[in-house]
Amino acid sequence: MKTEELVQMAKEAMTHAYAPYSGYKVGAALLCSDGSVYCGCNIENASYTPTVCAERTAFFKAVYDGHRDFTAIAVCGGKDGEITGAFPPCGVCRQVMREFCGDDFQVHLVTPEGWDTVELSQLLPHSFSPKTHMGIGE
Ligand code: THU
Numbered sequence: 001m002k003t004e005e006l007v008q009m010a011k012e013a014m015t016h017a018y019a020p021y022s023g024y025k026v027g028a029a030l031l032c033s034d035g036s037v038y039c040g041c042n043i044e045n046a047s048y049t050p051t052v053c054a055e056r057t058a059f060f061k062a063v064y065d066g067h068r069d070f071t072a073i074a075v076c077g078g079k080d081g082e083i084t085g086a087f088p089p090c091g092v093c094r095q096v097m098r099e100f101c102g103d104d105f106q107v108h109l110v111t112p113e114g115w116d117t118v119e120l121s122q123l124l125p126h127s128f129s130p131k132t133h134m135g136i137g138e
Pocket of ligand 1: 019024051
């Protein structure tokens, strides 16, 4: 799949956001290694802390459906859904990515002009890893 298509899917996912408190709408499109794509949006809550980010919505949908191998994610967000710059994943979402993804997992940060691509190792250096530190998936 072309990155441009994944970016387009993230933009569409952003329109599903439930963000009545912050007004920030976020969308994510997660590419599985088998070519399937799972989309997510942020879902806020009156009690604030139960809010879930777009990236985790996408990951949890995919994992529920049996996926464990992922290639890339496109993420976009902005106030009222207007993309004015990159909307990088929060620390919690980075750690969720780390659970299932290697250093070379591609994160496409959507910008008004297109997108910037970074690898998970850049977003979460010196990470706590299920494989290295917990012996999971060795
Ligand atoms: N948000 C995401 O959906 N993804 C992130 O990685 C950063 C933050 C959402 C959570 C909240 O609904 C809104 O953006 C403002 O923080």
